Amino acid sequence: MSAVRIGPYTVHNGLILAPMAGVTDQPFRQLCRRLGAGLVVSEMVTSDMSLWNSRKSRLRMIHEGDPEPRSVQIAGGDAQMLAQAARANVELGAQIIDINMGCPAKKVCNKAAGSALLKDEALVEEILQAVVAAVDVPVTLKIRTGWDRDNKNGLTVAKIAEQAGISALAVHGRTRADLYTGEAEYDTIAAIKQAVSMPVFANGDIDSPEKARHVLHATGADGLLIGRAAQGRPWIFREIEHFMRTGQILPAPQLLEVERILLEHLAALHAFYGDVMGVRIARKHVGWYLATLPGAKEFRAHFNRLDDTEAQCANVREFFAERYKSLATGDGEGVAA
Numbered sequence: 001m002s003a004v005r006i007g008p009y010t011v012h013n014g015l016i017l018a019p020m021a022g023v024t025d026q027p028f029r030q031l032c033r034r035l036g037a038g039l040v041v042s043e044m045v046t047s048d049m050s051l052w053n054s055r056k057s058r059l060r061m062i063h064e065g066d067p068e069p070r071s072v073q074i075a076g077g078d079a080q081m082l083a084q085a086a087r088a089n090v091e092l093g094a095q096i097i098d099i100n101m102g103c104p105a106k107k108v109c110n111k112a113a114g115s116a117l118l119k120d121e122a123l124v125e126e127i128l129q130a131v132v133a134a135v136d137v138p139v140t141l142k143i144r145t146g147w148d149r150d151n152k153n154g155l156t157v158a159k160i161a162e163q164a165g166i167s168a169l170a171v172h173g174r175t176r177a178d179l180y181t182g183e184a185e186y187d188t189i190a191a192i193k194q195a196v197s198m199p200v201f202a203n204g205d206i207d208s209p210e211k212a213r214h215v216l217h218a219t220g221a222d223g224l225l226i227g228r229a230a231q232g233r234p235w236i237f238r239e240i241e242h243f244m245r246t247g248q249i250l251p252a253p254q255l256l257e258v259e260r261i262l263l264e265h266l267a268a269l270h271a272f273y274g275d276v277m278g279v280r281i282a283r284k285h286v287g288w289y290l291a292t293l294p295g296a297k298e299f300r301a302h303f304n305r306l307d308d309t310e311a312q313c314a315n316v317r318e319f320f321a322e323r324y325k326s327l328a329t330g331d332g333e334g335v336a337a
């Protein structure tokens with residue numbers, strides 16, 4: 001897989017961490033970048049700047065120490081508000097602006113934002129033109145294949161995007177109506193790739209190096225966006241990169257490395273969010289990391305009742321100590337992923 005240009009920036013391996021609200025916060029973005037993602041995108045930020053003062057929004061903004069190039073996703077349904085939000089984010093340090101027309105979350109769709117916008121192609125055009133005109137940095141767009149299966153207008157939207165000066169397009173192989181059900185399909189992404197000359201990133205259900213290769217071949221896409229498969233497995237990026245480069249499957253990380261990554265991740269979450277919120281947010285990540293390991297279910301039930309940072313770290317250490325013990329006695333599996 002070769003490098004992909006987005007304006008003046010290069011995604012060296014074509015692999016992007018898909019934006020996920022509530023997941024791709026700064027600690028997770030840093031971790032994924034370190035473990036092989038070529039680009040990471042912030043959680044979406046509302047274009048309603050009157051809401052930016054909430055603690056939640058402030059934490060979602062980009063921060064010093066965010067890996068470069070810093071891509072910030074904005075969501076909203078009003079062209080001028082989105083243009084202003086894009087400008088404000090660039091002033092805050094965004095180097096790429098990504099527009100969310102792919103998210104089916106109700107909260108966003110109630111305001112006719114996210115993938116709900118796909119229904120109104122004139123509005124799509126107005127928004128894209130306004131945002132591109134508002135900033136000097138590359139503007140990228142994330143879409144689904146269409147509104148619903150009878151209205152798969154992803155191709156039309158892609159052409160509108162290219163005309164409007166969008167620098168790269170990510171396409172999730174589901175329609176808005178599909179939500180997350182069924183399987184992503186890649187034919188529409190292939191058709192879009194054929195029809196435009198800007199870089200196209202394929203997205204949806206890519207959860208292994210083999211699947212990554214399959215999707216790249218099936219779509220002809222320039223690169224991939226990986227979302228859920230990176231939860232609890234941030235090293236998936238280096239696994240895909242290695243496989244694409246060498247044709248060999250990288251061995252799953254040793255338990256010791258998983259423990260080190262998880263403890264670093266915990267510490268970063270605690271530091272970023274503060275103790276109370278950090279402890280809460282850490283729970284889901286820990287659950288994802290340990291999901292495939294024996295004893296994880298019982299551990300989680302206990303872990304989710306802990307409410308201080310020290311106890312969380314100590315319990316994770318104990319969990320791994322138990323795993324090493326049972327490995328030494330030949331009782332259990334050692335692989336993490």
Ligand SMILES: Cc1cc2nc3c(=O)[nH]c(=O)nc-3n(C[C@H](O)[C@H](O)[C@H](O)COP(=O)(O)O)c2cc1C
Nearest residue numbers: 018019020021044100102103172204205226227228
């Ligand atoms: C918890 C969660 C939050 C998400 N939040 C966003 C978001 O803020 N913006 C967006 O464009 N897509 C969002 N998505 C969609 C993902 O970026 C991605 O398109 C989708 O999960 C399909 O890719 P995957 O199969 O690799 O997960 C979210 C998905 C999940 C699971």
